[in-house]
Amino acid sequence: NIIPVIMAGGSGSRLWPLSRDSFPKQFLSIDGSGSSMLENTLDRLHSESISNPIVICNESHRFIVAEQLRKKNKLEQNIILEPSGRNTAPAVALAALHCLKTSNGNDPLMLVLAADHVILKEDIFLDAVMMGTKYAADKHLVTFGIVPDSPETGYGYIKSGMAKGDNVFEIERFIEKPNRISAECYLNEGGYYWNSGMFLFQASSYLNELKEYRPDIYDCCLKAYETSNNDSDFLRVGCDEFLHCPAESIDYAVMEKTKNGLVIPMSVGWSDVGSWSSLWDIQDKDEHNNVRHGDVITLNSNNNYIFSSNALVTTIGVENLVIVQTEDAVLVAEQSNVQRVKDIVNTLKINE
Ligand code: GDD
Ligand code: MG
Incomplete structure (x- = not known):
């Protein structure tokens, strides 16, 4: 066994x-x-x-x-x-x-x-x-x-x-x-x-x-x-x-x-889902290549990862972004920069 x-x-x-x-x-x-x-x-x-x-x-x-x-x-x-x-x-x-x-x-x-x-x-x-x-x-x-x-x-x-x-x-x-x-x-x-x-x-x-x-x-x-x-x-x-x-x-x-x-x-x-962009890679996309979770409306927007926890998130004319909304914080990042989310977390820890 x-x-x-x-x-x-x-x-x-x-x-x-x-x-x-x-x-x-x-x-x-x-x-x-x-x-x-x-x-x-x-x-x-x-x-x-x-x-x-x-x-x-x-x-x-x-x-x-x-x-x-x-x-x-x-x-x-x-x-x-x-x-x-x-x-x-x-x-x-x-x-x-x-x-x-x-x-x-x-x-x-x-x-x-x-x-x-x-x-x-x-x-x-x-x-x-x-x-x-x-x-x-x-x-x-x-x-x-x-x-x-x-x-x-x-x-x-x-x-x-x-x-x-x-x-x-x-x-x-x-x-x-x-x-x-x-x-x-x-x-x-x-x-x-x-x-x-x-x-x-x-x-x-x-x-x-x-x-x-x-x-x-x-x-x-x-x-x-x-x-x-x-x-x-x-x-x-x-x-x-x-x-x-x-x-x-x-x-x-x-x-x-x-x-x-x-x-x-x-x-x-x-x-290993190491970043927001790796989630974009593996999840189902809409006809404009956006991954959307929750209450999201997009206009003329492509290749974005958009996650809404409890608010309506809307985008117009943006590309290759990661947008994550939670109750007390919002992240907006270029997909190519998402590894640096770690740096934000470190900054938050220093300021705690
Ligand atoms: N219990 C416990 N205690 N679990 C831990 C600890 C710890 O101190 N530190 C990390 N883990 C868990 C994490 O939750 C994760 O499930 C797993 O151990 C691996 O840790 P990561 O911190 O995610 O490792 P990594 O991703 O940097 O690197 C490892 O995984 C890669 C593939 O995803 C390495 O094994 C790499 O060689 C490998 O390529
Ligand atoms: Mg890991």
Whole structure:
């Protein structure tokens, strides 16, 4: 059996003003379906060989997560709480320790997932996961590769090596978030995949690699886990111990360094919804190429992403804009500038 581990501790600042610290994007419905990204992630795991998930998130979001798990009938003491995020390497370590402890001496397979990804072709995705199980059971750290179509710098890049099986390759190099020039080189050179940010491995495989490459993180997580306490639906890890843990992502801490990595390329309509323009890319458009949510009227306007929460939003003669209206804030940005929404959020934090 595979245990999904859903990482849900990110702040999602690039989808401000809809996504807020108190209610980040993974808990919101951003596609108008009424289901949150976390709920969609839960729904995606419909296979008999996949058991109930573990969700790991920030203390302050515990009731949102519990509610969304309950709604899907998947709440059963399976939420791990971090007092404050230390990025994904520690989060996955806590989940791995928990998987080992609760599996009666077994060393279960963990399917590590982000709570904020869109996957359009769920069956193909599940096929790729099932294909990976044999390799993960053989101590490999399996990644899922996406064929890149632009030199994005927000992703990890995986250079595939020798074939290990049908559509399974060794990892020759893993480069987390390269600069623009390197990303362009990788694209021209070919043979590179984006890291989708999802992983499949045995709990002990991950912990052994972490112990080898980042013993400092491993030690802090072990202490934090050993001093954790159960509070009905929640497992709270030892606060002081965890706060001492260095903050690092699984990609830098383990995946760039491990020699046991494999990549399974897949075409599943994947998006990590990293910005408003990536939402424009994947959502349904009107006859003028506008994506519209809520009460919106456009005249002579093309290629815009317009989201209204609770007011009428109207546009005349504008192009390539992102307009997002919420109860207490409005964003108007050129699509080409949407990555800088993060800077606005930082400015707001400084002025707080
Ligand atoms: N519990 C917990 N604690 N979850 C966290 C934390 C944390 O401290 N930090 C981030 N997460 C969650 C986020 O909510 C998200 O679901 C997932 O972990 C990945 O974190 P991101 O911060 O979104 O990572 P990224 O997008 O910059 O990079 C990763 O994903 C890319 C694909 O989307 C890397 O794995 C890249 O290599 C990859 O290409
Ligand atoms: Mg992300």
